[in-house]
Amino acid sequence: MITKHSAKSSSKWLNKVQWDEHGLVPVIAQQTGTNDVLMFAWMNRDALEKTVELGEAVYWSRSRKKLWHKGEQSGHIQKVLDIRLDCDSDVVLLKVEQVDDIACHTGRHSCFFQQLNVAEAEWQAVEPVLTDPEAVGK
Structure with missing residues (x-):
């Protein structure tokens, strides 16, 4: 786990x-161990600083226009174990431990649960719902 400390130092x-x-950077959250891609989100400077400070993922909600501590309502927080920056320094990768194994507000493990069925020309849900989406929130 990353060592919690004041990132403002x-x-x-x-x-x-x-x-x-817009002062944002795209962020990918990846499950440590399995390397499952859990979700995609955005961070601003404050969100990235807060993530380092807490050792838990904090994102920028573009729809709500405020910081969003992942799991603040549902309890499905992301404990951040490692933070990486890509070769162009324009994408952040968080290696996380996903509490209760649920990252998606649909109640699934990953937000990437829809797979293209080329023969049918449609998207199909291929991951099970693990908990009631009403209990998850965003």
Whole structure:
């Protein structure tokens, strides 16, 4: 697990991130051990700093226009074990331990549960619902 500490002590590492024109960077959350891709989200500087500070994933909600501590309502937090930056410094990868194995607000393990069935020309859900989506929230 990343060591919890005040990320504000040095902004040098934050300045390396290539933030987009809205001050955001795309983030992929990946389950440690299995390497399952759990979800895609966005972070701003505050979200990335808070993630390091807490050792838990904090994202920027574009729809709500505020910080979103993953699992704050559902309890399905993401414990951050490792943070990586891609070769262009414009995508962040979080290696996480997903509490209760549910990352998606649909009650599934991963947000990537729809698979293209080329023969039928349609998307099909291929992952089971693990818990009532009403209990998960966003």
